[in-house]
Amino acid sequence: MKNDINDMPEPFGRVTHTADEWVMARIVQKFGGTSVGDVDRIKNVALKVKAEVDRGNEVAVVLSAMSGETNRLVDLVSQMAPLYDAREYDVVVATGEQVTVGLLALALQDLGVSARSWLGWQIAIETDDVHGKARIENIVADELVKRMASGEVPVVAGFQGVAPNHRITTLGRGGSDTSAVALAAAVGADRCDIYTDVDGVYTTDPRIVSKARKIDRITYEEMLEMASLGAKVLQTRAVEMAMKTGQRIQVLSSFEDKPGTLVVDEDEIVEKELVSGIAYSRDEAKITLVRVSDKPGVAAAIFGPLSDANVNVDMIVQNRSVGGDATDMTFTVAQDDLDRAVETIENLSADIGYEKLLSDANVVKVSVVGVGMRSHAGVAQRMFAALAEKGINIQVISTSEIKVSVLIDEEYTELALRALHTAYGLDAT
Amino acid sequence: MKNDINDMPEPFGRVTHTADEWVMARIVQKFGGTSVGDVDRIKNVALKVKAEVDRGNEVAVVLSAMSGETNRLVDLVSQMAPLYDAREYDVVVATGEQVTVGLLALALQDLGVSARSWLGWQIAIETDDVHGKARIENIVADELVKRMASGEVPVVAGFQGVAPNHRITTLGRGGSDTSAVALAAAVGADRCDIYTDVDGVYTTDPRIVSKARKIDRITYEEMLEMASLGAKVLQTRAVEMAMKTGQRIQVLSSFEDKPGTLVVDEDEIVEKELVSGIAYSRDEAKITLVRVSDKPGVAAAIFGPLSDANVNVDMIVQNRSVGGDATDMTFTVAQDDLDRAVETIENLSADIGYEKLLSDANVVKVSVVGVGMRSHAGVAQRMFAALAEKGINIQVISTSEIKVSVLIDEEYTELALRALHTAYGLDAT
Numbered sequence: 075m076k077n078d079i080n081d082m083p084e085p086f087g088r089v090t091h092t093a094d095e096w097v098m099a100r101i102v103q104k105f106g107g108t109s110v111g112d113v114d115r116i117k118n119v120a121l122k123v124k125a126e127v128d129r130g131n132e133v134a135v136v137l138s139a140m141s142g143e144t145n146r147l148v149d150l151v152s153q154m155a156p157l158y159d160a161r162e163y164d165v166v167v168a169t170g171e172q173v174t175v176g177l178l179a180l181a182l183q184d185l186g187v188s189a190r191s192w193l194g195w196q197i198a199i200e201t202d203d204v205h206g207k208a209r210i211e212n213i214v215a216d217e218l219v220k221r222m223a224s225g226e227v228p229v230v231a232g233f234q235g236v237a238p239n240h241r242i243t244t245l246g247r248g249g250s251d252t253s254a255v256a257l258a259a260a261v262g263a264d265r266c267d268i269y270t271d272v273d274g275v276y277t278t279d280p281r282i283v284s285k286a287r288k289i290d291r292i293t294y295e296e297m298l299e300m301a302s303l304g305a306k307v308l309q310t311r312a313v314e315m316a317m318k319t320g321q322r323i324q325v326l327s328s329f330e331d332k333p334g335t336l337v338v339d340e341d342e343i344v345e346k347e348l349v350s351g352i353a354y355s356r357d358e359a360k361i362t363l364v365r366v367s368d369k370p371g372v373a374a375a376i377f378g379p380l381s382d383a384n385v386n387v388d389m390i391v392q393n394r395s396v397g398g399d400a401t402d403m404t405f406t407v408a409q410d411d412l413d414r415a416v417e418t419i420e421n422l423s424a425d426i427g428y429e430k431l432l433s434d435a436n437v438v439k440v441s442v443v444g445v446g447m448r449s450h451a452g453v454a455q456r457m458f459a460a461l462a463e464k465g466i467n468i469q470v471i472s473t474s475e476i477k478v479s480v481l482i483d484e485e486y487t488e489l490a491l492r493a494l495h496t497a498y499g500l501d502a503t
Numbered sequence: 504m505k506n507d508i509n510d511m512p513e514p515f516g517r518v519t520h521t522a523d524e525w526v527m528a529r530i531v532q533k534f535g536g537t538s539v540g541d542v543d544r545i546k547n548v549a550l551k552v553k554a555e556v557d558r559g560n561e562v563a564v565v566l567s568a569m570s571g572e573t574n575r576l577v578d579l580v581s582q583m584a585p586l587y588d589a590r591e592y593d594v595v596v597a598t599g600e601q602v603t604v605g606l607l608a609l610a611l612q613d614l615g616v617s618a619r620s621w622l623g624w625q626i627a628i629e630t631d632d633v634h635g636k637a638r639i640e641n642i643v644a645d646e647l648v649k650r651m652a653s654g655e656v657p658v659v660a661g662f663q664g665v666a667p668n669h670r671i672t673t674l675g676r677g678g679s680d681t682s683a684v685a686l687a688a689a690v691g692a693d694r695c696d697i698y699t700d701v702d703g704v705y706t707t708d709p710r711i712v713s714k715a716r717k718i719d720r721i722t723y724e725e726m727l728e729m730a731s732l733g734a735k736v737l738q739t740r741a742v743e744m745a746m747k748t749g750q751r752i753q754v755l756s757s758f759e760d761k762p763g764t765l766v767v768d769e770d771e772i773v774e775k776e777l778v779s780g781i782a783y784s785r786d787e788a789k790i791t792l793v794r795v796s797d798k799p800g801v802a803a804a805i806f807g808p809l810s811d812a813n814v815n816v817d818m819i820v821q822n823r824s825v826g827g828d829a830t831d832m833t834f835t836v837a838q839d840d841l842d843r844a845v846e847t848i849e850n851l852s853a854d855i856g857y858e859k860l861l862s863d864a865n866v867v868k869v870s871v872v873g874v875g876m877r878s879h880a881g882v883a884q885r886m887f888a889a890l891a892e893k894g895i896n897i898q899v900i901s902t903s904e905i906k907v908s909v910l911i912d913e914e915y916t917e918l919a920l921r922a923l924h925t926a927y928g929l930d931a932t
Contacts, residue, residue, distance in 0.1 A: 113579065113582045113583060117583070153542045154545065155612060159609060159612055162619070163605070163609075165601060165608075165620050169601045172594060172601070173595050175594065176593075177580070177583045177595060179591045180580060180587050181583050183588055184583070184584040193594070193671075195624070
């Protein structure tokens with residue numbers, strides 16, 4: 075059997091099998107807010123679940139709240155008390171998922187599929203007591219596994235759990251992805267299918283690069299880099315949890331009936347691309363301190379106070395001026411943090427000693443991501459050459475094991491993405 | 504101390520006390536849907552709770568869902584599956600109260616009042632497993648009592664409980680009143696205050712009779728008759744539970760700051776009125792079977808099949824025709840049941856044997872209610888005389904120990920109510 079998702083029969087579980095030897099798979103399906111946005115969409119979800127059941131698979135479902143509902147509930151909480159008790163926030167906000175699981179269980183029953191809803195405390199999905207952003211510590215899955223084996227579909231409320239003192243917790247925004255991956259790991263699922271409003275992970279933003287291709291398989295590490303760089307298809311925590319537990323994830327569309335992108339271990343990908351995708355983030359701002367006195371401890375004097383002010387610093391470069399005792403220090407922060415960062419630095423100007431502070435929010439970070447670059451030299455060089463050829467000036471460079479990022483003027487974003495997409499051979503043919 | 508609510512200092516608990524000897528009371532406050540209809544109203548409820556706490560009382564609160572919310576949720580369920588699983592209905596519909604208890608706990612904390620929300624399963628409010636209309640079997644109140652004693656206000660979700668198998672149950676529409684009375688009994692409350700959008704129970708409908716008076720004290724039995732006759736201030740089941748447990752209830756307004764109506768044991772009312780109030784119900788329809796053959800078993804032949812068809816028959820009269828072997832049979836049903844009742848009877852016409860069937864939906868049932876009539880003759884006679892004086896024809900009469908009901912033509916409703924209100928000396932001076 076070839077290791078190509080398009081050649082594999084449904085289901086493409088962990089178990090090796092051929093087309094004429096049918097093997098049942100255990101699958102967790104997760105549907106996000108837009109997929110359960112109204113009555114008709116929930117009925118559509120029920121059809122997707124039924125299709126998987128009809129293939130002979132064991133299925134559990136994890137749901138988000140109807141789109142807009144969580145925002146409505148959070149808004150009610152904020153109106154009630156500006157500084158709210160996160161325990162009561164959780165009580166209110168967790169109702170969104172409680173509604174959708176009840177409704178989907180009804181829709182499934184109406185199609186003749188045996189189903190029941192499960193709330194976090196009923197399973198139980200045990201979390202710590204950090205209300206509003208709790209972490210799942212354990213899922214008691216025995217009863218669910220038993221019921222799945224008997225043909226019943228558990229419909230599980232995502233985003234919620236229960237703290238040791240029996241109060242309701244929520245996992246933080248987007249936490250339903252994490253619920254789904256954790257549940258998949260707990261029931262030993264062959265695959266965790268994350269249904270969303272896009273049909274997979276793309277080599278880059280298809281709204282900008284028309285030749286962008288859907289990626290068939292991507293590693294956890296690449297997915298993490300893509301997600302943290304602004305390709306918001308999967309929650310970062312969900313990918314981290316999948317990586318830790320070795321849980322295979324598929325990202326696919328609720329509205330189309332075709333395979334999506336599989337997120338898997340590196341060893342499941344035979345032909346590794348040098349570069350899997352080009353990500354970008356516009357949420358960047360650059361600060362340059364000109365002629366900082368070049369003495370030990372100056373970096374700590376700058377970045378310590380920024381950290382205390384809760385400013386996350388991303389890229390950092392330091393250029394020693396030739397023949398001098400001063401250096402230029404450049405770093406990037408999120409755009410929302412720019413004003414706070416500038417204010418923090420200016421308050422420290424006497425301690426640090428710099429000639430002037432320059433800031434620029436018209437920058438974008440573009441990154442090439444790929445596990446293949448671990449074993450290949452020249453990946454960064456190809457990036458620099460492609461950008462130079464288009465006359466794009468690189469302001470800051472940073473690299474990690476599986477990615478190279480550059481900061482460039484924001485107005486070159488589209489040009490850079492298209493040039494790099496072509497340079498790494500990612501264009502659809 | 505006089506036994507008059509208006510002369511009593513707050514709180515008027517069970518414990519006998521004078522104005523200068525302060526005695527703490529334990530109070531359960533229940534607020535209905537309109538009282539928690541939006542953010543501002545919930546903040547207003549928080550002020551009412553705080554006022555009771557500031558008086559030195561121990562307080563627990565029971566809430567309904569925001570007005571309209573339960574209907575919205577029920578509608579979602581109905582759209583999802585016409586014949587729905589009541590267990591999933593309960594999961595969905597119980598979220599309404601979960602939202603309001605979280606929000607009120609936040610509003611109380613914002614006012615500096617120690618408070619936390621409690622869901623049915625957290626307390627636990629143990630019910631049977633008749634989903635959609637469960638009955639409370641037990642409330643585990645120890646933890647709540649302990650917290651109330653320590654100054655914390657439990658904010659309890661009304662209308663919901665938990666079944667033996669740990670699934671969420673709801674008590675049926677209006678069940679929050681029952682939750683409040685049950686909780687009050689469980690924590691040994693001195694009083695259960697039911698806040699609503701009217702300021703108490705009236706001698707009759709004040710929209711019709713301008714001289715209607717608010718009743719200071721009414722017995723459980725009278726309240727039951729008033730409620731079941733259409734004065735929908737308190738749920739019948741809540742009153743029954745209060746009567747059984749001896750729990751004192753006060754019905755009062757969320758929007759005004761004055762005493763309401765106390766619902767109490769008969770022995771708490773020293774000067775019993777002959778008649779406490781005049782109730783009426785427009786939801787009546789009359790069926791007359793003319794010249795039914797008068798033989799043993801004919802009543803069973805009519806009312807058995809009606810019962811099987813789930814038609815509730817209320818008043819029944821049978822008039823034997825003079826000198827014949829036939830009788831006229833007249834009875835009343837709810838207007839919604841009229842078509843079904845007529846159809847049921849017509850299908851049986853061969854078995855029963857009657858000359859013709861007459862039906863009339865333009866009727867109203869007017870009742871005088873009062874525990875005082877147990878020991879006084881002539882109450883019914885005064886009613887008949889007052890109606891006769893206004894030229895109102897009585898179609899059917901039925902009586903119980905504490906009420907006399909008559910069925911009259913609907914167009915005389917207002918005239919009859921005013922005449923009876925005056926005849927029994929109930930007019931405000």
